[in-house]
Amino acid sequence: MGRGAYALARVAVIVRASAGWLWWLGVLAAGIGVLLPGLTGRRIGVLAGAALFLIAAVVVFMARRKRYLTLARGASRAGKSVFLQDRAVTVRTRRRAVRWWLLLAFLAAVGSSFAVPAAGGMLMAGLGVGLWAKALWLGRWERxxxxxxxxxxxxxxxxxxxxxxxxxxxxxxxxxxxxxxxxARRARAMESAAR
Structure with missing residues (x-):
């Protein structure tokens, strides 16, 4: 990069980078949890998990939306000297930063199933859905x-x-x-048109 140049990463890519991992690890943890009877029983565990799923998704989706909008409305035009970071680099960097937290969350979700079956996994999945929904909301604003x-x-x-x-x-x-x-990954048709 030239003098005064710096990198920029996409806001929406950072937001959604962990969503897929949270969703799939949550689904896996919930699936394992359903196999365990737990202290509360499967039915109560799944009902509690459904409530946690919805609450987590809504809370993550709504969190800091005013701040996002304030930053977006006050955004300045990027200069010609900036380096636009590839989507894959942003996703890899973000996932690498949180991989141990994701592993610990997965183990905690599976462990919690001995008390409340599937609830921890459904909570994780809800967090992932909330992040994904927030990225889509940012995408609508961008469009x-x-x-x-x-x-x-x-x-x-x-x-x-x-x-x-x-x-x-x-x-x-x-x-x-x-x-x-x-x-999201750009469609090939749009890439071709951009060229």
Whole structure:
């Protein structure tokens, strides 16, 4: 990178990077948990898990939305010297940062099934769904405003793209980078059109 250049990572990609792992590990933990009778019994465990799933998904989806919108509305246009980080690099970096937490959460979810079957796994899955829904919400905002939101990766070491350490977002055109609005992989047709 040239003088004064720096990297930018997609906000939506950071948000959704852990969603898939949380979902699948949660489903696996819940599946294992259903096989255990637990102290409360399977029926109560699954009902409690369903409630936790919904609560977790809604809380994660709603958390810090005002902060996201404030940063998005105050975003500045990215300069020509910035380096746009590939989606795969952002996802890999984020997942590497949280892999041990995910493993501990999975083990805790399975362990909790000895008391309340499946509830811990369904809670994990709900967290994943909430993150995925938030990424989709960001994608709708990006499409409506015809921009993509980016943030400097060094400002989000704990994976909080709307945390206190984030001083602001930057924007690019809708076809910049290799991830579409919401952080999903860009369709090949759009990539071809961009070229």
């Amino acid at each position: 409506a405003n015809d921009v993509l939101l980016w943030v400097r990766p060094e400002w989000v070491p704990r994976g909080r793209p709307a945390g206190k350490a984030v001083n602001g977002y930057q924007t690019t055109g809708i076809v910049a980078g290799d991830a579409g609005p919401g952080g």
